[in-house]
Amino acid sequence: MEVFLPIAQVFVNPVEILLLSAIVGVLSGLFGVGGGFLMTPFLIFMGVPPAYAVANEANNILATSVSGSTTHYLKNTLDYKMGFMIVIGGAIGTVLGIYTFTYFKGIGKIDTVISLAYMYILAIIGTLMLVESLGEIDRAKRNLEVKKKLHVHYWIHGLPLRMRFPKSKLYESVFTPILIGLLVGFIAAIMGIGGAFILVPAMIYIIKMPTKLVPGTSLFVTIFVSVIVTFLHSINYGSIDLMLVLMLIVGSIVGVQVGQKIGEQINSSGLKALLAILLLVVGIVIAYDTFFAEQAQKEIVKALNQDLNFFSKFIKEFSEDMPFFYGLFSILFAVFLGISAAFIRRSISRFRKKYFNKTVKQSK
Amino acid sequence: MSEIIKKLPSEIKKNKLKTGVAVVLSAYWGVIIVGTLISLD
Numbered sequence: 001m002e003v004f005l006p007i008a009q010v011f012v013n014p015v016e017i018l019l020l021s022a023i024v025g026v027l028s029g030l031f032g033v034g035g036g037f038l039m040t041p042f043l044i045f046m047g048v049p050p051a052y053a054v055a056n057e058a059n060n061i062l063a064t065s066v067s068g069s070t071t072h073y074l075k076n077t078l079d080y081k082m083g084f085m086i087v088i089g090g091a092i093g094t095v096l097g098i099y100t101f102t103y104f105k106g107i108g109k110i111d112t113v114i115s116l117a118y119m120y121i122l123a124i125i126g127t128l129m130l131v132e133s134l135g136e137i138d139r140a141k142r143n144l145e146v147k148k149k150l151h152v153h154y155w156i157h158g159l160p161l162r163m164r165f166p167k168s169k170l171y172e173s174v175f176t177p178i179l180i181g182l183l184v185g186f187i188a189a190i191m192g193i194g195g196a197f198i199l200v201p202a203m204i205y206i207i208k209m210p211t212k213l214v215p216g217t218s219l220f221v222t223i224f225v226s227v228i229v230t231f232l233h234s235i236n237y238g239s240i241d242l243m244l245v246l247m248l249i250v251g252s253i254v255g256v257q258v259g260q261k262i263g264e265q266i267n268s269s270g271l272k273a274l275l276a277i278l279l280l281v282v283g284i285v286i287a288y289d290t291f292f293a294e295q296a297q298k299e300i301v302k303a304l305n306q307d308l309n310f311f312s313k314f315i316k317e318f319s320e321d322m323p324f325f326y327g328l329f330s331i332l333f334a335v336f337l338g339i340s341a342a343f344i345r346r347s348i349s350r351f352r353k354k355y356f357n358k359t360v361k362q363s364k
Numbered sequence: 365m366s367e368i369i370k371k372l373p374s375e376i377k378k379n380k381l382k383t384g385v386a387v388v389l390s391a392y393w394g395v396i397i398v399g400t401l402i403s404l405d
Contacts, residue, residue: 112403116400119396120396123392123393123396127389127392127393130385130389131385134381134382134385280392283392283396284392284395284396287395287396287399290399290403291399291400291402291403292399
């Protein structure tokens with residue numbers, strides 16, 4: 001069974017997309033990484049043109065980060081002040097990224113740039129993760145403990161305009177979070193990823209935020225960055241396909257919940273090496289596609305409006321006639337699904353606690 | 365430096381897994397860097 005995507009103009013198998021999105025969601029929940037750097041290449045392998053894969057994955061990331069961030073908001077594990085500083089840099093970086101995207105699209109090289117960027121990002125993350133996980137396994141075997149250095153200062157800590165961040169108990173230059181946000185926003189705009197793999201280590205090792213505030217604040221920043229990326233891609237290129245976005249969001253939200261539950265029960269340090277190998281394999285497949293495989297001309301299907309069903313026709317016309325409102329709608333759609341998922345998760349968790357407590361009391 | 369080179373064969377024998385990973389990663393990076401250079405040419 002195949003479904004035609006009215007905006008991306010390709011046929012996809014919805015079961016495959018839902019399954020892949022759920023698997024990537026499980027990995028995200030299990031290892032605490034964003035799934036963008038895996039899901040976008042998977043979409044490209046499934047025949048979705050890279051420029052569309054990037055934009056739609058950004059919209060999916062918006063829903064998952066809204067869902068995660070709502071949970072952290074309810075737990076009060078968010079530093080808004082620090083988050084807003086990173087968002088300022090993120091907004092500038094996103095705009096710069098969209099300009100770069102437009103430049104490469106203009107010269108017809110955007111697909112190659114996206115593929116190369118993914119190949120190197122996956123190779124770098126995969127290598128670092130593999131080395132780190134092998135080190136962890138090695139240390140665990142020899143029962144060694146690593147003494148971490150406290151208060152290492154880099155040039156970035158000497159920047160001017162310092163201000164207090166009471167929630168994180170820090171006295172830091174405003175330029176530190178802004179510069180980190182700039183880098184994250186730039187990469188997010190070109191690659192359609194949340195940038196958590198840069199943001200989280202930067203918040204821990206460079207900004208030196210308390211670890212408990214890092215995931216929530218990182219997700220909070222990702223919301224704004226992915227809103228800007230989704231909106232700019234939507235109004236500039238009309239590349240958001242709500243049919244694809246819906247499949248991605250449903251798959252990933254369910255997958256993340258399952259991944260988090262599995263993560264609570266198993267020790268994931270051994271599995272980290274497997275994820276690293278998976279990243280390296282995806283990287284080498286992209287390399288093969290870019291360098292060695294014959295450039296198969298992807299079939300672009302030009303569907304006439306009368307061939308489309310009501311929903312596809314509505315999406316296509318809405319996107320073409322009112323790109324501004326379509327962009328806004330895509331954002332609100334993702335935000336609504338994300339918040340709903342967070343509340344459903346909370347209700348389920350409360351119900352389970354109540355039910356579990358009752359059965360425990362009864363057994364006593 | 366010469367000390368490190370002298371110890372290298374015994375270290376390789378001792379850490380077969382680490383040596384394997386290092387060789388595979390070097391080959392991996394070699395392929396993608398050479399591939400990039402060729403495709404940019």
